[in-house]
Amino acid sequence: MSIYVGNLSYEVTQDTLSAVFAEYGSVRRVQLPTDRETGKLRGFGFVEMGTEAEETTAIEALDGAEWMGRDLKVNKAKPREDRGGSFGGGGGNRSGGFRNRY
Template sequence: MKIFIKGLPLQVEESELREVFGDFGQVRSLRIIKDRETGQSRGFGFVEMPNAEEAKEAIRNMNGGDYYGNTIFVAEAKEDRPEGNGGGNRGGSFNRGGGNRSHSRY
């Protein structure tokens, strides 16, 4: 399943994001979209996870969560999703700086 993420803090690297999604299952591929001119993150990206249930669990836990002070939007990627057409907060909790997640790293 392909997952779309937006609202990523600019300092987040692909290796860190791969590790975060890896807490939920195997990550097949991951890509943070970068500006062609500057090489800086554009604040969104895609993750592909081969197991749909693990991907859905990642979406449930991360959507609407706090990631280094940014509220992130995490959803199943849609080929026809116009940029900026996000969803609402589904009440997920993902607080990279500490919080009440069940994963001990956070």
């Protein structure tokens, strides 16, 4: 399981985010997604910690805390939803769902 960290400063680095979470336990991995077109940070990230207890402690301590001039949004990450591979999540089938029927 991992932790979602939202409302991050665009100046954050993996090292600085890792250091904040290391105060609450062992940090296994930090991910800071970037925009595909611009390469700039997207303002959120994910942190994986050593144990669920460490994750819970970090979430309780950091959710709503101010860091780098922003109030953090910290909670358990939700599983990524399958978007269907195309715009609108419809899977690209424009035939109304009858593609293989006839």
